[in-house]
Each structure stands twice: as C-alpha cells, then as structure tokens.
Amino acid sequence: xxTRSKTPLRRYPPWTVxxxxxxxxxxxxxxxxxxxxxxxxxxxxxxxxxxxxxADGKAQHFMPGTELVANWWTLFKxxxxxxxxxxxxxxxxxxxxxxxxxxxxxxxxxxxxGAYSPRVDAGLSAERAQSAPTPQAPTTVFNLxxxxxxxxxxxxxxxxxRRAVEGLSAQVEAQRFLGAAAYLTISxxxxxxxxxxxxxxxxxxxxxxxxxxxxxxLRTLEVQVNSGTTPYANLLSQRSLIAGNLALLAPLKQxxxxxxxxxxxLQGLRPDQIAPPDIAMDTxxxxxxxxxxxxxxxxxxxxxxxxAEALLxxxxxxxxxxxxxxxxxxxLNASYGSAGTSFGNAFGPEGRFWSxxxxxxxxxxxxxxxxxxxxxxVHAYEVQQANYRQTVLAAFAQVADALNALEHDAQTLQAxxxxxxAANEALHLLQVNLRSGLxxxxxxxxxxxxxxxxxxxxxxxxxxxxxxxxxxxxxLGGGWSKS
Numbered sequence: 001x002x003t004r005s006k007t008p009l010r011r012y013p014p015w016t017v018x019x020x021x022x023x024x025x026x027x028x029x030x031x032x033x034x035x036x037x038x039x040x041x042x043x044x045x046x047x048x049x050x051x052x053x054x055a056d057g058k059a060q061h062f063m064p065g066t067e068l069v070a071n072w073w074t075l076f077k078x079x080x081x082x083x084x085x086x087x088x089x090x091x092x093x094x095x096x097x098x099x100x101x102x103x104x105x106x107x108x109x110x111x112x113x114g115a116y117s118p119r120v121d122a123g124l125s126a127e128r129a130q131s132a133p134t135p136q137a138p139t140t141v142f143n144l145x146x147x148x149x150x151x152x153x154x155x156x157x158x159x160x161x162r163r164a165v166e167g168l169s170a171q172v173e174a175q176r177f178l179g180a181a182a183y184l185t186i187s188x189x190x191x192x193x194x195x196x197x198x199x200x201x202x203x204x205x206x207x208x209x210x211x212x213x214x215x216x217x218l219r220t221l222e223v224q225v226n227s228g229t230t231p232y233a234n235l236l237s238q239r240s241l242i243a244g245n246l247a248l249l250a251p252l253k254q255x256x257x258x259x260x261x262x263x264x265x266l267q268g269l270r271p272d273q274i275a276p277p278d279i280a281m282d283t284x285x286x287x288x289x290x291x292x293x294x295x296x297x298x299x300x301x302x303x304x305x306x307x308a309e310a311l312l313x314x315x316x317x318x319x320x321x322x323x324x325x326x327x328x329x330x331x332l333n334a335s336y337g338s339a340g341t342s343f344g345n346a347f348g349p350e351g352r353f354w355s356x357x358x359x360x361x362x363x364x365x366x367x368x369x370x371x372x373x374x375x376x377x378v379h380a381y382e383v384q385q386a387n388y389r390q391t392v393l394a395a396f397a398q399v400a401d402a403l404n405a406l407e408h409d410a411q412t413l414q415a416x417x418x419x420x421x422a423a424n425e426a427l428h429l430l431q432v433n434l435r436s437g438l439x440x441x442x443x444x445x446x447x448x449x450x451x452x453x454x455x456x457x458x459x460x461x462x463x464x465x466x467x468x469x470x471x472x473x474x475x476l477g478g479g480w481s482k483s
Contacts, residue, residue: 027159028327029320032166032313035388040295043400052407055414056462058286060406060469066291067301068479073191076466077285080277081194084263088190091268095186098179105175109168115161118153126343145346148337155331155358160324167317174310180303184478190266191470194279197259199463202281204252206455207245214242214448220435234441241445245452281462287469290406293476298395301477308384308391315381322374328362395475402472409465416458423447423454 042048051061069075073085089095124147133139156162218238224230264274299305334356340346363370427447433439473479 027162027320028323029159029163030316032170032316034309035299035312037296037299038392038396040396043295043396044403045400048403048407052410053414055410055412055465056417058288059410060286060288060290062290062292062403064292065294067293068291068473068476070479072473072479073187075285075287076191078194078279078283080279081191081284084194084267084277085187085190087267088186089183092186092266093268095179095182098175098182102172102175102179105168105172109165109172112161112165112168115154115156115165118151121150123148123150123337143341144339145341145343146337146339147346148335150335151333153332154329157330158324158327160321160327160329163317163320163324167314167321170310170313170317174307174314177303177307177310180480181307184303184474184480186266187478188470188474190263192467193259193263193266194277195284195463195466195470197256197263197276198279198281198284199459200252200256200259202459203456204249204256206459207248207252207452210448210452210455211242211245214238214245217431217434217444217448218242221441229437230441237441237445241448281459284466286466290469290472291476295396298399298477299392301479302395303477303480305388305391305395308388312381312384312388315377315384319374319377319381322370322377326363326370326374328360331359333357333359398475399472402468402475405468406465406472409461409468413458413461413465416454416461420451420454420458423451427451 048062051059053059071082071085074082125145127144127146129142129144131137131140131142154161218235221230221235221238225232225235260274260276261271263276264271267274293301299309334354336352336354338347338351339353340348340351345351427444427450430439430444430447434441434444
C-alpha cells in the first residue's frame, strides 16, 4: 500500500503559508485560574454547639452541609410577607436597573465577538474632479464614479481579540452576580422591614393595653380619693403615668410610618400607593432548622464573592490584551470594484479592479506606552486579587457574626421571657393586694412601669432573633443560585 505524501508548504502561495502559520498562534497573557476555596473547617474561632439554647420554647438547630432554598423568606410561614417580597422583586427599580445592566454587558459581549468574523464594506462614490496641468496635457475636468466591495479579516495571532472577548464574557458574569446580590439585598431588606414593622406594631398594642390597665386603675383611685382612703397625689401620679405612656405612642407610630415608606420604596411605590402588610409578630414562625453551608462551599454561593472573582478574571484577560498590543497585528484584505466617468460606464469590464493580500502592522517606537499599559494591567489584577481576598474575609466574618448572634439572641430572649412573665405576675398580685388595701399604690405604679419595659424589651429581643436569622441566610448567600 502506497503512502500518500504530504504537499510541501513551498508549493502554496506565500500569503497562504503565512495564514497557516498565523492560525496556529496562541493567546498571550495568563490563563485565568479561579482562586482555591479557603481550607477553613468552621466559621468561628470557638466550636459552636449544634443548636442554640431554647428561648421562648424554641431552639434553632444548625444543619451543616445543607443548602438554603432560593425563596428562604417562605421559612417564616407568612403569606403577607411572601407577597411583600414578591412585589419588591417584580417592581424594584434598583433590581430592574441591574437587569438592564446585565443585558447591556451581554450586548457588549456580542459586539466584541464580531471580531471573529470578516468585515465586509461596500462603497459607492461619485466625484467631479480637475486634474493638475502638465507640459504634455492641459487641465482636464472629469467625472469619476467608483463602486467597490472591501473585505478584511483580522488574524488574531497573539490572542489579543480572544482575551478581549474573554474579558467581556467575564464582565457579563460579574454583572450577573451583581444582579444576584441586588436580588438578595432587596429581599432581605423587605423581610427585615416587615419584621421591624411587626415589632413596632406589637409595641404599640402592648403600650395601648398597658394604658388600658392604667386607666382602670385610675378609676379605682378616683373612687378611693373620693372616699378619702387614698391621697389625691396618687391620682395625679396615675394621670402623669398615663400621659407619659400616651406620649410614647407617637414616636412608635412615626417609626411605623417610616417603615411603610421604606417598604414602598423597595416595592417601587410612592407613599400614596403603599398598602402595608398586616403582619403580627406572633404570626411569624421562627425557622428552627437552619441550613449551614460548609466553609469551602461559601465562595461558590455568595454572589458578591463570585462577582469579585469575575472581576479578577476581567483583570487577568486585560493583561493578555495589553501584552498582545506589544506584538505585530496581521490581517487579510481584499477589494473588488469598478470605476468610470459616469454611472453608465462605471460598471463596465474595462474599469474593474481588485486586490488581495495580507498586511502587517508592528509597533516600533511608542515612548514606552505599551509597556506601561501592560504594567498597569498587571497592577489592576493585583488590586482585584486584594479585593477578592477582602470580600471572602468579610463574608466569613458575616457568617461568624450571625452564628454568634443567634446563640446570644436565644440567651437574651429567654432572659426577657423570664423578666416579662415575672413582671406580669408581680403586677397582677399587686393589683389584687391594692384592692384589698394591703400594699401602697406606689408599688403598683412601679410594677406597671416594670411590666411595660419588660414587654418592650421582649418584643425587641424577639425581633432581633428573627432579623439575625435573616442575616445568617443572607451571609450564606441566600440560596439565589437555586432560583
């Protein structure tokens, strides 16, 4: 069996050989390698328990290695809360701007990918010109009509165009992750706003209930004052106490109004369009099974970390672009056309012309500009490396803070539960004894104040526990990648 010999390159035209050699070129600059995940085994310095202390009858259990659901806010089991978040995700202007920026970066990527295709341009011109006189011929006035088609194709020998498209592709990823971060931030802000609003509403109700109890005591005191068994000063003290508690209602209601306006802003609504959700604090179910991602997986779940990694990729690609600019650039060019003195004869065979061949453009002297641009790209990469490390460190710190907060929240809440229940029982006993004349009225006043303070502190601790649960969900990445 005869072996067919390969055709030597010398039998091809020189420009064809040049094209074959150019096509085998490689991209200069570093090939991007994603940073390795941290080798951390846990988030906190100390070893945390598998569950928090039980507070108000509930303990939160951590589930290492499990992933958070995308719509994590549904874990609070509140339909009004779910509706508020969905409204914000559908109409929030910041989120819409982020999505528009993503589409813009995708358009820029498609524009950059056009460098891989030949460029074809058509031209048509009609001119009237006058030639310069010569000793052999006088001045001549003539028409010139030219029609041509030009084709050019840039040969990406050193990969400058490929690196540029690589950078644009990474920029798309960075914008996508920024959009995910906006999605996570907006949903968390809505949930926290609803929790804070529910807590303030509960404080208003608690204050109004306390004022009702104090008003009943006022009527009892009026009877006792009229009968001469109680000093009139006690009646004045009770009225002062009621007035002081009434004064506390206005700031609480102002905070509720501010939260309503904030919620409307998050939902893309004017203040006159808002419909505040009717969420009672005791209807929010505290999530007790807490998914906890492994530390090594956190860098693939946090959108801000992934965005920082994508920006690091952009900076890496820019080094390749700046390096390729220091090397010659090659292109293939071809043109075909026809010319004449009028439109009638401009397309005749006698006026046709064509050209084809490669071209080379090599930088020789540029005052060190290209080298400085490359060094600038290298330093920009170092900046993004530091930014990435900082983003990762901040993410781990946020998770650790949230984990410690949940443990401390449980301890604080349980202490407030004990204080509230004790204050409530003490007030009830003193009210009974007051009617029997066994205690002084000042003791009842003190117990009233103590119960009110204990109730407010309990509600604040309860809201803080819910909000720190939200903080942990956000610190873990919010499950956005599952959406």
